[in-house]
Amino acid sequence: MENLNLSKHKTFYAIGLSYKKADAEVRGQFSLDSKAKRNVLLQAKQEGLDSLIVTSTCNRTEIYGYAAHPFQLIKLICQNSAGTVEEFQKVGFVYKNHEAISHLFRVGTGLDSQILGDFEIIGQIKTSFAESRSLGLINAFLDRLINSVIQASKKIKNETEISSGATSVSFASVQYIIKNVTDIGDKNILLFGAGKIGRNTCENLVKHTKNDHITLINRTKNKAELLAGKLNLIVKDYGDLHQALQKADVLIVATGAQNPTIDKNILNLKKPLLILDLSIPKNVNSNVEQIPGVTLVHLDYLSQMTDDTLERRKQHIPAAEAIIEDVKLEFITWMNGRKYAPTIHALKAKLNEMAASELLLQKKKSSNFDEEQAEIISKKIIQKITNQFASHLKDENSNVDDSIEWIEKVFQIGLQTPKKTPSIIEDKYKINLS
Structure with missing residues (x-):
């Protein structure tokens, strides 16, 4: 007889941590870059786990998959990041079976996002799904489940207005800059790094400020040139960073590094500087605030910025939840059919x-x-x-x-x-x- 749970392991889990209980610093300890995520998958395969996906974004690090015990999955995160089991116990979560399925549906449809209705996460889930599949780590259950979540996400996006209006961390960043920097169109803006949120912020800056002298510096120059070509930015070499910092009025940091790339020792300022750190882990050392005239704003603060758009989105939660229940019921019916x-x-x-x-x-x-x-x-x-x-x-x-x-x-x-x-x-x- 086919195993009732479609796996040699008995239980389907969702384990991880998110912005709900873990602040940016702690999330940074548990963050997994692309190499670490692949190592998690390879280690899982070596340890006999047969079906799982791994996601790690600025707001969450999570594993969805089958295991005999959740510690098998928690260990994978802790051994491939700077996080510890002790810290996970304080801020982490473990859901199993139906509760794990429900959690994945809410995450994939933007209902669990720090900014309600943010659909970027479904793209990241798709990418994680493809990588796990390439390694043979997707069984029939997880294949059907992920496709059901994608289906629900698409229906919610098309049939409700929960993602209407321009509300995202990148847009919140631009709103903050416009409100706090006078004559922004004439100011020197420096984007250091080409992380996804930084790129989106840059696109919004170009669109909303009409500023035509935004400078981009990235360790990999060809990546910077590719982005600059689309947005008509000025690209400078990494070696020009110190000089560009002295001229900047606004610094946006999105380097995606595991340790701070900006601290007070490399700032020799002669005028005020607004710094937006859009990275997890934090890429700007908090010691920069010791310099007079420096204002440091982190991603978490920008994520908490709410406006009328978010309030309007909340009205569409019941409609989104109804769609989730319909799609989830189809999935549960299929799953039970496989069992009986x-x-x-x-x-x-x-x-x-x-x-x-x-x-x-x-x-x-x-x-x-x-x-x-x-x-x-x-x-x-x-x-x-x-x-x-x-x-x-x-x-x-x-x-x-x-x-x-x-x-x-x-x-x-x-x-x-x-x-x-x-x-x-x-x-x-x-x-x-x-």
Whole structure:
């Protein structure tokens, strides 16, 4: 019989941490760059885990996948980042089975985002999904689940206005700059690094400030030139950073480095400087605030900026949640079907065996027994019985695991089915990793 959970491991988990309980500094400790994410996948494969995806953004680091125990997944994050198990216990979460499925739906549809309705995360989930699949780490369950989340995300984007209006961290950055820097169109703006939020902020700056002397510096110059070509920016060499810093009125840092790239020792300022650090981990050392005239604003502060757009978006949460429930129900129905199909097939075989035995007995007893007619009638009755059981198992109010166990016990179906699996349990998994 196919494993009820579509994996050799019993439980589907969502584990990780996000902006809800972990501040930027802690999230930085647990962040995984592209190399670290791949190492997590390779290590998982080596350790026998057969289906998982890994996401790591400025707001969250999470793993969705099958394991015998959540610590197997927590360990993968901690061993490939600067985070510790002790710190994870303070700020991390562990969801399992249905609660894990619900969490993934909310994350992928922007309902769990720091900025409500931010759909960037679904693109990152798609990328993570593709990478796991390339390594053979996607089973039928996770394949169907991720595609269901993508479907829900698309429907919410098309059928509600939860993502309407220009609200994102990058737009909030531009709003902050415009409100706090006078004559921004004439000021010297320096973008250091070409991280995604930094690029988006730069695009918004060009669009909303009409500033035509924004300078871009990146360690990899050809990457900077590629971005500059699209936005008509000035590109300078990394070696010109110190000189460009002295001329800047606004500095946007999006380097994506694991350690600070800007601190007070490299700033020799003769005028005020507004610094926006749009990186996780933080790429600007807080000691820059010791310099008179320097204002440092971090991503977390910008993420908390709310406006009328966000308030309007909240009105569309019920519609988005209704779409999620519809798509999720389709997925659960499919998942339960995968679980109970072997039992229904076995039940039908058992009933056919019982019918054949009874037909043989009646044939011996009666000389004028109509075997052909009796066989037709018995097959119809068996089909009706199995349809009735299948209908019960499809009912969303049925406890599939208990019902399967009961059917197999009553009809003495020789299936090696574990006692009630945790697939339908919706409690949060309480961990003790000490």
